[in-house]
Amino acid sequence: MTQEDEYFMGIALREAEAGLADGGLPIGAALVRDGELVASGCNQRVQAGDPIAHGEMDCLRKAGRQKTYRDTVLYTTLSPCMMCSGTIVQFGIPKVVVGEAENFDGNIDFLRERGVEVVLLDDEGCKDVMRRFLAKPGNDALWNEDIAED
Amino acid sequence: MTQEDEYFMGIALREAEAGLADGGLPIGAALVRDGELVASGCNQRVQAGDPIAHGEMDCLRKAGRQKTYRDTVLYTTLSPCMMCSGTIVQFGIPKVVVGEAENFDGNIDFLRERGVEVVLLDDEGCKDVMRRFLAKPGNDALWNEDIAED
Numbered sequence A, B: 001m002t003q004e005d006e007y008f009m010g011i012a013l014r015e016a017e018a019g020l021a022d023g024g025l026p027i028g029a030a031l032v033r034d035g036e037l038v039a040s041g042c043n044q045r046v047q048a049g050d051p052i053a054h055g056e057m058d059c060l061r062k063a064g065r066q067k068t069y070r071d072t073v074l075y076t077t078l079s080p081c082m083m084c085s086g087t088i089v090q091f092g093i094p095k096v097v098v099g100e101a102e103n104f105d106g107n108i109d110f111l112r113e114r115g116v117e118v119v120l121l122d123d124e125g126c127k128d129v130m131r132r133f134l135a136k137p138g139n140d141a142l143w144n145e146d147i148a149e150d
Helices: A003-021 A055-063 A082-091 A108-113 A124-135 A139-146 B003-021 B055-063 B082-091 B108-113 B124-135 B139-146
Strands: A028-033 A036-042 A072-078 A095-100 A117-120 B028-033 B036-042 B072-078 B095-100 B117-120
Touching (some): A003 A028, A055 A082, A108 A117, B003 B036, B003 B072, B055 B082, B108 B117
Parallel strands (some): B095 B117
Antiparallel strands (some): B028 B072
């Protein structure tokens, strides 16, 4: 892990931890341009009752309107679902740094097929926050709702 | 076009027209379950400064948390971009009724490959509202921003 990856994944992970503390799904993200933070966010399903606000989406919303994403990197604590992966492709984000893909496979192959550079960190902190979330009674149902698994 | 399709596409189109009247991108959507409207929405890039709020996304946000989408139909005035298509697949929405794919191709093939039933109406009203939007000076830049075309 580069120092920059460690720093920005740390911001995404703090977002995830804050989400967990608020009773939400612990997935955080950070958008970076030229080594500077543009915005960070976390899953808002519980906190805002918003089903489209996955961590990556909340981060992109908070970043607001951008002329281009071609010069950005998106950090996310968990491998992106198909909504977030489609968004990354549509927005033309060229590089995604993923904290972990153990608790959720996500769509790393799809992203790579579409020309997105994906770095998978397999980060212990990112895995741990999801594990702590999933260990709590009832949270498996919340997680299934978040990824629309009936 | 069935009577139900005409009715719900009419709701999506009114959302698009309202968006245009507000200076926004004229793309609307409606989510339907068992012949009943769950929610409708329109693109909020200009109105809310929100880059993830395409018509379909705004509609799904307004619908709030749902236990399942397997029994829903999504109506959208314009063929869905990769963000919205990824969302449709992730959420497990089984059927999408598309107003038109002339002003924007979208990702109908991708949706069908992933098992989504797509009905393309080629609706004159849906085409017309986008044409009127694109004919205004400066709106081509706004449209390019919305689909992240540099």
